[in-house]
Amino acid sequence: MLIDIPTMFLVNIALCLTLAISIGWVAANEGHDGLRPLIFALTLQALAYVLYALRGRIPDFLSIFVANMAVTGSYALVALALAQFQHRRLSLLLLWLPMLVFALGLGAFFPNIVIRIAISSVVYGVQDLILLWLLLDGAKRTVGRGQHLLMAGVTLNLLTMVYRAWMALTDEHLVAHITDPGTSQTLVYLSAFVSLTLVAIGFVLMAKEAADEKTRLMAMTDKLTGCWNRFRIEETAQYEMLRLQRYATPVSLILIDIDHFKDVNDTYGHAVGDLILQEVAATAQVCIRNTDVLGRWGGEEFVVLLPASGFSAAADSAERIRRAIETSVYGEGHKVTASFGFASYRSTDSWDEWLQRADQALYQAKAQGRNRVVAELPLLPASASSPQGTELLRLVWREVYALGHTTIDAQHRQLFDAANTLIDAMVSGATKDTIAAKIDAFVALSAQHMQDEEVILARSDFPGCAAHAARHQQLLARAQLLRARYARDQLDTTELLHFVVFEFTAQHLLIEDRKFAAYLGGH
DSSP, rough: OOOOHHHHHHHHHHHHHHHHHHHHHHTTTTTSSSHHHHHHHHHHHHHHHHHHHTTHHHHHHIIIHHHHHHHHOOOOHHHHHHHHHHHOOOOOOHHHHHHHHHHHHHHHTTTTTHHHHHHHHHHHHHHHHHHHHHHHTHHHHOOOOHHHHHHHHHHHHHHHHHHHHHHHHHHHTTOOOOOOOOOHHHHHHHHHHHHHHHHHHHHHHHHHHHHHHHHHHHHTTTTTOOOOOOHHHHHHHHHHHHHHHHOOOOEEEEHHHHHHHHHHHHHEEEHHHHHHHHHHHHHHHHHSTTEEEEEETTTTTTEEEETOOOOOHHHHHHHHHHHHHHHOOOOTBOOOOOOEEEEOOOOOOOOOHHHHHHHHHHHHHTTTTSSSEOOOOOOOOOOSOOTSSSOOEOOOGGGOOOOHHHHHHHOOOHHHHHHHHHHHHHHHHHHHHHHHHHHHHHHHHHHHHHHHHHHHHSSSEEEEEEEEHHHHHHHHHHHHHHHHHTTTTTTOOOHHHIIIIIIIIIIIIHHHHHGGGGGGGOO
């Protein structure tokens, strides 16, 4: 079936103008989504079809040269619209060179309709290829159904131009006038109608999808710091929890609380406080991997979700962020510190339980003087089969606590066992002499471990050997003081438990000792 070509011109004119007016109405207040150049492109297409329809009634210069230049100009504007949408710079040579080539070709072969059609088809086809390249090269920025419709429209037009060029060079009965009926003419202008529709609708849909994605991200982003908000963190955490349960991929969580932040707001004002929050977030962001997720949990508290990261990686990341915050200067010369608590997810945890373990670690970091990193509590409740009043709490050794050194790891496990023996004695109501003996055994084992560890570190390149040895002496002195107070009935078991569980095990064995892990060999 053949279609009346002048009627097809009128249809395409109406289509282009309708699309241009509709998109212009929608995009009246939008300046950076590429819709404005698209409007001009559709307007130029409408102008070209008006000039085509007036062939024979107006000078050939207008109906041939200006009309064809309007079409190639519309292609260039679509390319410009796409580049603007993708927020990229497009080479002016790439954008306007096809138009220059086309103008020279038309001028040189103006009287020859066959060569004229061939040149126009080739130039339009090259411009289609440029559009496809832009779409494929910027796929991450234009992905979606809109992009697919746009690609379909451009591809259809490219195939039509190939067919048109082939017909011009091989068909000896090619039409002599643009309005002459014929199968090739019908296919060309019908495909132009479909292509224009797909390109325009695809571009508008692509812009809508981008706007929807921007809205979605805004709903998941903290407005002040640009970090993810609480909702997005919880959503991602649930996904990572499922990954661990299915694939055994570890994941850890760090809670960060800026120390004494209320004093900052009270002293310098909320504007300075907001600036410090922004800059602390930026500091933390630089310290984490691209796969890690930083979010603002609320107020001056942040959270870092570390996919594919166990205890060791979480400890390293937390300490790295802590040092960076401590050594940075914020606002107009302000210094702040932060406290850190972290926990690695266990397959038996709910989200609230996992978060609570990290929060408890953060609480301990603040209770111990702030500006420090504290690990999750290495404690588990006793099993239901335990006799009532015994084994109320246990220090639980996990392989993720290992440093990779045979001697040190073995002694750490022995210290866990000795601590559990002491805890059992305290919470099960053992006699004072029995508890005192367990304290002596724990202190003696600790002293031996520290002595052996210092010998090992002396043979390593660990730069903090002296400071670590000094910390050993502080811990031993505190342990001996607690032992003496216990002998005089001046020590509450809660204080002794705190020292064994938090100060010695969680803070020293699991945090301080991990700082030299990279300097150790395997023996």
